[in-house]
Amino acid sequence: MAGLHSSSPSPSSTVRQELVSSLKKAMASAYPEAGLSDDELMLSITVPQGQEWDLSSSIAFRLAKKLGANPAEIAGKLSGLMPAGNYVASVEATNGYLNARLDERKYTSLVLARIRDEGGAYGTSAMGEGRKVIVESPSANPAHPWHVGTLRNALLGNVVSNLFEACSYEAEREDYIDDLGLQVATALWGWINMGDKPDKKFDQWLGELYVRVNREMGQRPEVKKQVEALNKEMEDGVSQQARAGREMAERCVMAHQQTAFDYGIYRDVMIWESDIVRSHLLSKALDISSGILEKPSDGKYAGAVVIKLDRITPFAGELAGSREDAKVIVRSNGTATYIGKDFAFHAWKFGLIDAGFKYRKFMDQPNGKPIYSTAPEGSPMQFGNVERAINVIGGEQAYEQQIMRVMFSLIGHEEITRGLFHLAYGRVNIEGEKLSARSGNWLGDGRNYTADDLLAEATKRAMEIAQKSEKITDRQNLEHISRAVALSAIKFEYLKIATEKDITFSWQNALNFEGNSGPYVLYTYARAMRILGKSASAAAMSDSDVSQITRGQDFQLVKLMGMAQDTVEKACTELRPSVVTDYLLGLSSLFSKFYETMPVVKGGDAKNVRLEVVRSFTAVASNMLSLLGIATVSEM
RNA sequence: GGGCACGUGGUGUAGCUUGGAUAGCACGGCAGCUUGCGGAGCUGUUGGCCGCGGGUUCAAAUCCCGCCGUGCCCGCCA
Numbered sequence: 001m002a003g004l005h006s007s008s009p010s011p012s013s014t015v016r017q018e019l020v021s022s023l024k025k026a027m028a029s030a031y032p033e034a035g036l037s038d039d040e041l042m043l044s045i046t047v048p049q050g051q052e053w054d055l056s057s058s059i060a061f062r063l064a065k066k067l068g069a070n071p072a073e074i075a076g077k078l079s080g081l082m083p084a085g086n087y088v089a090s091v092e093a094t095n096g097y098l099n100a101r102l103d104e105r106k107y108t109s110l111v112l113a114r115i116r117d118e119g120g121a122y123g124t125s126a127m128g129e130g131r132k133v134i135v136e137s138p139s140a141n142p143a144h145p146w147h148v149g150t151l152r153n154a155l156l157g158n159v160v161s162n163l164f165e166a167c168s169y170e171a172e173r174e175d176y177i178d179d180l181g182l183q184v185a186t187a188l189w190g191w192i193n194m195g196d197k198p199d200k201k202f203d204q205w206l207g208e209l210y211v212r213v214n215r216e217m218g219q220r221p222e223v224k225k226q227v228e229a230l231n232k233e234m235e236d237g238v239s240q241q242a243r244a245g246r247e248m249a250e251r252c253v254m255a256h257q258q259t260a261f262d263y264g265i266y267r268d269v270m271i272w273e274s275d276i277v278r279s280h281l282l283s284k285a286l287d288i289s290s291g292i293l294e295k296p297s298d299g300k301y302a303g304a305v306v307i308k309l310d311r312i313t314p315f316a317g318e319l320a321g322s323r324e325d326a327k328v329i330v331r332s333n334g335t336a337t338y339i340g341k342d343f344a345f346h347a348w349k350f351g352l353i354d355a356g357f358k359y360r361k362f363m364d365q366p367n368g369k370p371i372y373s374t375a376p377e378g379s380p381m382q383f384g385n386v387e388r389a390i391n392v393i394g395g396e397q398a399y400e401q402q403i404m405r406v407m408f409s410l411i412g413h414e415e416i417t418r419g420l421f422h423l424a425y426g427r428v429n430i431e432g433e434k435l436s437a438r439s440g441n442w443l444g445d446g447r448n449y450t451a452d453d454l455l456a457e458a459t460k461r462a463m464e465i466a467q468k469s470e471k472i473t474d475r476q477n478l479e480h481i482s483r484a485v486a487l488s489a490i491k492f493e494y495l496k497i498a499t500e501k502d503i504t505f506s507w508q509n510a511l512n513f514e515g516n517s518g519p520y521v522l523y524t525y526a527r528a529m530r531i532l533g534k535s536a537s538a539a540a541m542s543d544s545d546v547s548q549i550t551r552g553q554d555f556q557l558v559k560l561m562g563m564a565q566d567t568v569e570k571a572c573t574e575l576r577p578s579v580v581t582d583y584l585l586g587l588s589s590l591f592s593k594f595y596e597t598m599p600v601v602k603g604g605d606a607k608n609v610r611l612e613v614v615r616s617f618t619a620v621a622s623n624m625l626s627l628l629g630i631a632t633v634s635e636m
Numbered sequence: 637g638g639g640c641a642c643g644u645g646g647u648g649u650a651g652c653u654u655g656g657a658u659a660g661c662a663c664g665g666c667a668g669c670u671u672g673c674g675g676a677g678c679u680g681u682u683g684g685c686c687g688c689g690g691g692u693u694c695a696a697a698u699c700c701c702g703c704c705g706u707g708c709c710c711g712c713c714a
Binding site for chain 1: 637638639640641642648649650651653654655656657658659660661662663672673674676677678679693694695706707708709710711712713714
């Protein structure tokens with residue numbers, strides 16, 4: 001049976017290792033003085049673009065520099081000293097490159113056997129064994145629905161967590177709920193004073209109310225004053241207003257969770273801002289950082305607790321870009337600023353201070369696991385206390401995140417600075433306009449720029465196409481299929497764009513199901529499933545069947561399938577979901593070319609091995625898709 | 637004023653961390669491919685001073701320096 005994780009090196013890295021040791025031997029014999037490390041050898045190996053060779057090393061160029069010799073000559077000499085190995089069939093020198101050809105039969109056997117044996121675990125890694133990481137996402141304001149920008153955060157957080165888990169880390173999916181602050185006070189003022197009753201999904205209703213109150217505040221200064229007063233009252237945690245605010249926020253978060261569930265996004269724990277305040281985490285954080293803080297008795301910052309920026313800039317020169325000379329941690333009225341609270345919160349995450357949080361079950365999730373939540377009354381549980389934390393937060397907050405990291409260094413906890421990573425993602429704009437929850441430009445004409453409306457629109461579009469499909473035998477299942485296709489389109493569209501880049505949202509792109517898209521990958525998968533369905537026999541492939549593998553599209557596909565684990569490790573290390581989308585597009589495209597040119601069911605002697613390649617493709621594609629939170633369909 | 641991020645065919649993008657042999661892919665345009673395992677596909681074609689200028693190197697989209705453009709940030713808001 002397949003284990004939960006693969007503990008062996010990938011087929012691809014197995015053959016690269018083989019090439020490295022062969023290179024090493026050749027160099028030891030020809031150029032004992034070269035002194036290149038294994039890492040340098042490994043890094044010199046690439047997969048060449050052309051189809052002629054399978055692996056290539058540029059190490060001769062590096063050696064040439066060291067020895068003052070001609071690269072072509074060196075490569076020629078080395079290749080003469082590199083005999084065929086287990087998987088590497090031959091090595092030749094071309095223009096200074098060392099080009100290796102794999103034994104396609106042996107290598108195909110290796111890859112196909114690994115996929116067959118490991119099944120759902122194929123592509124996973126033991127890289128993070130025994131390590132725990134917190135992923136904080138999406139931390140949406142509980143005053144309005146998820147808009148198309150919030151969705152980017154939620155999808156990124158989900159995939160990054162999946163990647164960590166695929167690499168054997170324990171990932172704690174955590175959502176920070178800011179139920180205090182002006183945005184909640186604003187919505188609460190509307191809830192109390194405008195007398196409306198919720199007549200639609202609560203977050204949508206509340207968001208529309210929130211926009212109206214913001215307009216009201218712009219016109220009536222007294223409303224603004226009342227909202228600010230409400231904001232202060234909420235912070236005490238015990239007043240009627242504070243309880244009303246929490247209750248409203250909880251209803252909004254429940255509605256957010258409905259959206260999350262629709263998108264197949266789950267989490268482990270919610271940490272509420274009001275519980276952080278209640279826990280007096282701040283004073284504990286101030287205790288451990290007193291050495292770097294000051295409380296000026298006069299001047300601009302009189303009565304506040306601040307950190308002087310000249311303490312920080314020697315460690316992070318880029319923070320010199322401030323007009324101010326200090327950052328306020330605690331306001332003169334005694335309440336913490338955003339940075340203050342976040343610093344305290346992260347001291348808790350890393351186990352530096354104990355919050356004494358109490359937790360209760362917040363709600364059940366469709367994946368069968370409950371979400372826990374901090375709460376005024378509850379029981380202690382084990383959350384937090386990690387050595388690594390990823391904050392999925394918009395790039396516009398880079399400055400504050402950076403200050404926080406430097407603060408940990410300054411109080412002697414360099415390891416926290418190293419373990420804390422800000423996964424900064426680019427903005428999601430709508431038609432060149434900055435998306436703003438407050439202004440209400442997420443409210444569209446007919447369809448809103450919300451995660452809910454996006455999914456509804458995409459599902460509608462998928463349904464239109466599915467209804468025309470003659471391939472869907474299970475007509476009862478149209479709804480399910482359309483939903484899956486729609487989700488694949490949306491998720492893929494977001495995740496394929498490099499995290500740091502800004503996105504301009506357009507309905508046309510969001511509803512495009514062709515080309516480099518999720519539906520394209522699903523379509524390819526469905527065709528593969530059809531081929532498997534057409535061949536009744538699932539006879540195991542034999543050694544003689546492998547001899548039918550050619551050096552054409554079949555072997556190209558096998559080679560790419562051999563790189564699944566490398567892809568997952570790279571995506572996890574670099575926190576880049578687009579590494580996985582790229583891989584899937586390449587895989588699907590190669591598979592399409594493969595079945596277009598090489599008959600499977602009518603493949604004659606090659607039928608068995610080609611069927612095994614098709615089976616393997618479905619396994620690899622489905623494993624990689626599930627990392628992106630995308631479910632497959634067997635017909636569409 | 638300063639800081640950070642981004643700049644790749646008409647459009648959207650991959651590659652940049654770790655320099656390497658013709659810069660991948662999609663959309664759009666044009667021309668084809670279904671009595672074949674599924675046309676949400678496949679094939680061919682069109683289109684690129686990799687923002688600009690220097691530098692390092694045998695070799696630069698990739699590294700360094702300087703510009704330019706766009707976005708974001710520099711609050712006792714979050």
